[in-house]
Amino acid sequence: MLVSVIGAGTMGSGIALVCARKGHQVKLMDTNQSVLEKAQSFLQKILNRDVEKGRISESEKEKIYQSILPTQSMEQLADCEIVIEAVPERLDLKKKIFQDLSNICSEKALLLSNTSSISITEIAAGCKGEERILGLHFFNPAPVMPLVEVIRGMKSSEENVQKVVQFAKDLGKVPVTCNDSPGFIVNRIARPYYNESLNILGSRIATPKQIDEIMTKAGGFRMGPFALQDLIGIDINFATTESVYTNFFHEGRFKPSRIQQRMVQAGRLGRKTGGGFYDYSK
Amino acid sequence: MTIANKKVLVAGMSPLAQELKELISKHGAQVLSLDQLDEHQDSLDYVVEVTNYNLEDKKRIIQQIDQALAARPEVPILTTSLAITATEVASWTTSPQRVCGFGTFVPLAERKLIELAPALQTEESIVKKVEAFVQSLEKETSIVDDEVGLVFPRVLSLIINEAVFALMEGTASKEDIDIAMKKGTNYPYGPLEWADQIGLDEVYAVVRGLYRDLGEERFRPASLLRKMVLAGRVGKRSNQGFYSYNK
Numbered sequence A: 001m002l003v004s005v006i007g008a009g010t011m012g013s014g015i016a017l018v019c020a021r022k023g024h025q026v027k028l029m030d031t032n033q034s035v036l037e038k039a040q041s042f043l044q045k046i047l048n049r050d051v052e053k054g055r056i057s058e059s060e061k062e063k064i065y066q067s068i069l070p071t072q073s074m075e076q077l078a079d080c081e082i083v084i085e086a087v088p089e090r091l092d093l094k095k096k097i098f099q100d101l102s103n104i105c106s107e108k109a110l111l112l113s114n115t116s117s118i119s120i121t122e123i124a125a126g127c128k129g130e131e132r133i134l135g136l137h138f139f140n141p142a143p144v145m146p147l148v149e150v151i152r153g154m155k156s157s158e159e160n161v162q163k164v165v166q167f168a169k170d171l172g173k174v175p176v177t178c179n180d181s182p183g184f185i186v187n188r189i190a191r192p193y194y195n196e197s198l199n200i201l202g203s204r205i206a207t208p209k210q211i212d213e214i215m216t217k218a219g220g221f222r223m224g225p226f227a228l229q230d231l232i233g234i235d236i237n238f239a240t241t242e243s244v245y246t247n248f249f250h251e252g253r254f255k256p257s258r259i260q261q262r263m264v265q266a267g268r269l270g271r272k273t274g275g276g277f278y279d280y281s282k
Numbered sequence B: 001m002t003i004a005n006k007k008v009l010v011a012g013m014s015p016l017a018q019e020l021k022e023l024i025s026k027h028g029a030q031v032l033s034l035d036q037l038d039e040h041q042d043s044l045d046y047v048v049e050v051t052n053y054n055l056e057d058k059k060r061i062i063q064q065i066d067q068a069l070a071a072r073p074e075v076p077i078l079t080t081s082l083a084i085t086a087t088e089v090a091s092w093t094t095s096p097q098r099v100c101g102f103g104t105f106v107p108l109a110e111r112k113l114i115e116l117a118p119a120l121q122t123e124e125s126i127v128k129k130v131e132a133f134v135q136s137l138e139k140e141t142s143i144v145d146d147e148v149g150l151v152f153p154r155v156l157s158l159i160i161n162e163a164v165f166a167l168m169e170g171t172a173s174k175e176d177i178d179i180a181m182k183k184g185t186n187y188p189y190g191p192l193e194w195a196d197q198i199g200l201d202e203v204y205a206v207v208r209g210l211y212r213d214l215g216e217e218r219f220r221p222a223s224l225l226r227k228m229v230l231a232g233r234v235g236k237r238s239n240q241g242f243y244s245y246n247k
């Protein structure tokens, strides 16, 4: 199939790779030339490693690499059957892109957003052919994480939902379907893992180290909630909670933590800043 | 320390009771039930009480045990503080210094660690005794402050509660919710299948207890969870929870 991915950042470059590995022709579009170059060297690096590990041959590598065509022009996407948008998480940006796509692409093209928290219904509103606009939410890193959430906007057609589910299966992913509600499935149901742990910390019931040990040893979770926040980035985690809280009209179950907010304000964001709930400076 | 040849009374309605009896007798202790209390009241070494859903039953059982052991305040009573604080349980007794809270969920085979929560009234010597007791069952311990649901049961119950809200609202099917949490964020089980394994009554007891004691909206139980418990669909134990189980 002819697939295009808009935005060649963290998610877009990974999604392009997932598609190319399954034999799709991919147009990888980004307005920033240097991002496209970075994405290409990232793809080279991953594919070279695949060759080294004997997972693919040199010629297969070339074929996959050549099937990803970088471009800076939206007009180039006119013939694509599936478009996956992965630009930064801003409503105005995404709305503009879907408006443009709905005019440029054929009426049958499926237009999909990788948004983590913006309503698909809102992105689609006013576009030509709202029934073919859906969410296709990958998890980071896209080439590794098996899950994708297929999100049904209020006007998405069931036929198109099934088409996207099949597309995801053909990519080797595990698709689940859900309605357009804040945080979809994972980002919503996982909130208490972080929030309630922060709440427990706030009441001094246990320390972060203790809570992590309890959740892994008593609960069998792979990583404790505090070590995991440090890995994800405390700012990213806080932003997700805030967004779910706001979009649920301040439902108390999603209330963000003041401790977490202070950490963000202090710039203690986790591993990436050398310290979060734990110290990584040594 | 070993509990070989010690006498341990295990009382209460939680599915934890059966598993604790097996675990304790595997480690060489003599396990007694509530109807043997009078006969062994002079020689009992430990008491473990595990009622969570019905707190009136819990109070009746705790008071019966405390009275039978009135002359022996050195015998520890380890009680689940899943739905109520250990401090409140201790307040029902005449020897509150012997009461210590703990909490976990079945299956015990999957728990490498068990949390202990001393009540405000618990004596230090009792804490030491119950710590050694739990460690003798080959479980690590972690001592947390006394609040409803401790840490693991509280966090997991609220994850399950959120999953039930999502299910009730039609956000996704139960199967998709479970798959999403396993494949999108590496949970060992999906929250709804996990609830079936633990017992919905146990999970509900934790959420309801938090809501009762702390009064915040974040602890409001999902009404589907409450109704399933009332309908007796508590999970694997009753062959019906979010999923059906045929014998």
Ligand SMILES: NC(=O)c1ccc[n+]([C@@H]2O[C@H](COP(=O)([O-])OP(=O)(O)OC[C@H]3O[C@@H](n4cnc5c(N)ncnc54)[C@H](O)[C@@H]3O)[C@@H](O)[C@H]2O)c1
Pocket: A006, A007, A008, A009, A010, A011, A012, A029, A030, A031, A032, A035, A085, A086, A087, A088, A089, A090, A093, A097, A114, A115, A116, A117, A137, A138, A139, A140
């Ligand atoms: N990073 C994650 O963990 C993660 C996980 C799941 C979903 N998401 C979602 O995926 C989307 C992208 O996130 P990311 O982390 O890859 O961001 P990113 O910043 O790494 O990449 C976004 C890219 O979009 C490009 N871009 C900006 N405006 C554009 C335009 N008008 N046309 C084309 N390209 C444009 C930027 O140059 C940038 O390279 C967001 O909606 C985010 O919420 C992110």
